[in-house]
Amino acid sequence: EAAVTQSPRNKVAVTGGKVTLSCNQTNNHNNMYWYRQDTGHGLRLIHYSYGAGSTEKGDIPDGYKASRPSQENFSLILELATPSQTSVYFCASGQGGNSDYTFGSGTRLLVI
Amino acid sequence: AQRVTQVQPTGSSQWGEEVTLDCSYETSEYFYRIFWYRQLFSGEMVFLIYQPSFDTQNQRSGRYSVVFQKSFKSISLVISASQPEDSGTYFCALSEPRLGYKLTFGTGTSLLVDP
Numbered sequence: 519e520a521a522v523t524q525s526p527r528n529k530v531a532v533t534g535g536k537v538t539l540s541c542n543q544t545n546n547h548n549n550m551y552w553y554r555q556d557t558g559h560g561l562r563l564i565h566y567s568y569g570a571g572s573t574e575k576g577d578i579p580d581g582y583k584a585s586r587p588s589q590e591n592f593s594l595i596l597e598l599a600t601p602s603q604t605s606v607y608f609c610a611s612g613q614g615g616n617s618d619y620t621f622g623s624g625t626r627l628l629v630i
Numbered sequence: 631a632q633r634v635t636q637v638q639p640t641g642s643s644q645w646g647e648e649v650t651l652d653c654s655y656e657t658s659e660y661f662y663r664i665f666w667y668r669q670l671f672s673g674e675m676v677f678l679i680y681q682p683s684f685d686t687q688n689q690r691s692g693r694y695s696v697v698f699q700k701s702f703k704s705i706s707l708v709i710s711a712s713q714p715e716d717s718g719t720y721f722c723a724l725s726e727p728r729l730g731y732k733l734t735f736g737t738g739t740s741l742l743v744d745p
Contacts, residue, residue: 560735614731621675
């Protein structure tokens with residue numbers, strides 16, 4: 519069954535440390551997305567990608583980098599984590615057209 | 631400025647009742663889609679239904695349907711015969727092809743269906 523898998527599920531990081539969140543999809547979708555979810559804000563787009571080698575800034579990219587080394591994998595990188603980046607992060611894949619979007623189960627990140 | 635607005639932060643219903651959740655959006659695109667997702671208490675996002683802008687017919691899928699008012703840039707999700715298992719947070723999201731098909735979400739409506 520096609521799916522989007524995120525790792526880790528939970529992460530505690532130290533302020534100033536580097537954090538990498540990973541996402542793998544088996545849907546063969548071209549597009550992948552990273553969102554963060556905070557109370558009162560819904561899901562907000564951080565970075566997205568049209569395919570291997572491409573990354574685009576979303577609505578709130580500051581403090582984040584992204585990497586798409588292959589069709590299947592899309593990583594979100596926090597080079598210098600801050601407490602304000604404590605959140606739940608969701609990865610999603612989509613193809614446009616008539617397809618829907620598939621979401622991962624989320625990663626809970628706590629930056630202390 | 632919020633491009634997708636869900637003005638009802640919470641909602642409730644009794645088992646068997648019909649529930650309507652509202653959403654409004656802003657776009658200058660001709661082609662777009664509006665999606666509805668439900669977030670379970672576990673955090674999992676479940677796809678429910680979507681409405682393409684070019685389709686004048688309101689979409690239906692099982693107990694879910696939408697009321698699409700394109701000229702008002704408004705769409706409502708209707709859940710018929712609501713059940714306690716329908717409890718969760720419902721998100722409306724806008725997808726625009728010209729903007730990379732990225733989903734822009736509303737802030738969600740938290741629904742509780744009493745048994």
